[in-house]
Every structure is written in C-alpha cells, then in structure tokens.
Amino acid sequence: MKNAAVIGAGTIGLSWTALFASHGLTVRVTDPRPDLADAVSQALAQFAPHLGSTAEELAGRVHIAADVTEAVRDADVVQENGPENAEFKKDLFRQLVEQAPQHALLLSSSSAIPSTAFTGGIDGRRVLIGHPFNPPHLIPLVEVVPGEQTSDESVQKAVDFYTSLGRTPVVERKEIPGFVGNRLQNALSREAIYLVEQGVVTPEDLDKVITSSLGIRWATVGPFLGSHLGGGPGGYRHMAEHIGKSMKQMWAGLGTPSQGPEEQEQLIEAVEKAYGSSTYSELAETRDRKQLAVLNALEEN
C-alpha cells in the first residue's frame, strides 16, 4: 500500500490522514468543507508530535484532492469517513467501485452501519468496514467487519494494512449494527445516562468512577480476563458461581434512560457545565497526552 485516499476529513478522517502519512503513505484527502486545507494543516501540526514526526514531514505526503474522482485515481486503499448515513455511503461506494483502481481496498470507518447495508447492487468484494476508535492515530483497535460479499482476500489485505500501521485489527465473524466496540460502549453509556438522570451521580463524578477504576483495568485486561482474576485462584468459575449470582440479579434492574428532549437538554447542560470552561483543543490535547502515556506504558510492560 503506497497511495491512500481519505474521503471525508472531519474528526476521524483527519486523524487517519496523519497516521497514514506518518507511515510513509502518500495521502489524497477530499472533503467539501471550505476550510479543508486549513483543517488538514492544523491536524497534521497537532498530531505529528504524537506520531514521532514533524508537521512538515507529514505535509509533504498529504495532498488535497478537489473531489472523490481525483482522490482515488491512484489509490491502493481508500478509507471513507463521511457522514454516518447509509444512503450517503451507498452512493459513495458505488462511485468508489467504479472509479478506484481495480486492486484498491475500499474501507469504511462507519461506527454502526454494516457494509452489506450499502453494497446492495454493487460489486462489494473489496468493500468492508475498518472501524476505528477516536482518535485512530492513537487508539490501536480497528474492527474489521466483512459484509456478505467481501472476499477473504480483502479481509486479509485489511488486516495486513492496519497491522502495518501499528494498529490492532480484530476481525468480527458476523455483521451486527454497532459492531462490538460501540455496542459495548453504548451499553455502558445507556446506564451512565440513566444514573445521571436518576440523580445518582453528576456527569463529572460518573466520568471519575470510570477513569479511576474500569478505565485503568480495561487498558490491561478485558472483561473476561478481569473476571477470571476477580474470582481469585478459583478463576472465572468461582466468579460466576459466587459474585456472578448477584451481578446477574442486577441485570433486570439496569436502567433505560427516558432521554426525552427535556432530559436530553438537562444532560447536555450538565456536561457543558462540567467541561465547558476548557476549549475542545485543550481537552483533546490533554486526552491525547494521557492516552499516549498509557500506550507507552503498555508497550514497556
């Protein structure tokens, strides 16, 4: 893979652009946003230090393309990051299949829409999901999700591609809306919103509960290994037969937030009150610095 096309340069597309360029790929980026060139140069300047690179080095490999046709002309791989909308993706992937070189791998960053939902009526053998977690230049996971038409060769090429970028690809065996990562995230978010709505905690304290407990644990062990260890020497079996019983009883009492317009507005205001005194750049910079420190610590251990 030498030439990459990035379609859609919002939060995710800009981060992929920096990652691809930092691994020596030539990147052609397109997006109808009028500030595209500025957004790309700002992102490269912001992300380059995280990637052990300089903004100039990255910028030398990144080109603005006037449209999709120009962006994909020489592409070996296309990463789509446009609006999360099946109709948009349907039209775009039809164009990609027609216009990208025959060998090009066609990947969508979609957070929740399986590719089978937007490849009906087109040749989808080289189309599949490569779903990152924000920001993809830092967070290693990429969920690789083949659609009904995706060839095994394309799945392998996607795994090899993301591995070559230092990512951790996980191939999922069945399509399901939201894939695995966002379903897990959503299960937790639903309960988080419910707890705040019920007045059990403030948004800020809920975040503190996660970052000072589950967040740290889950950077090192997943829920199953965590439970296996939580069971002590008796392992997962002891956990399931002992504390597991009361955990299971809790399932029936997990909440569903009401989230009508009024409750949603109250929650938005509460989150803004908690974090609104800092700018987006300040918050993102602090997050990136801490996440980088965690990643470096994990690499050393």
Ligand SMILES: NC(=O)c1ccc[n+]([C@@H]2O[C@H](COP(=O)([O-])OP(=O)(O)OC[C@H]3O[C@@H](n4cnc5c(N)ncnc54)[C@H](O)[C@@H]3O)[C@@H](O)[C@H]2O)c1
């Ligand atoms: N934000 C996240 O945390 C996250 C994480 C993983 C995956 N995703 C997925 O990545 C994709 C992009 O999400 P985002 O958060 O970067 O959204 P975003 O709104 O920040 O960016 C979307 C970009 O698409 C551009 N766009 C609109 N029409 C276009 C067109 N015709 N051609 C090219 N670009 C066009 C917009 O101008 C915008 O810059 C979505 O499918 C989303 O589900 C998002």
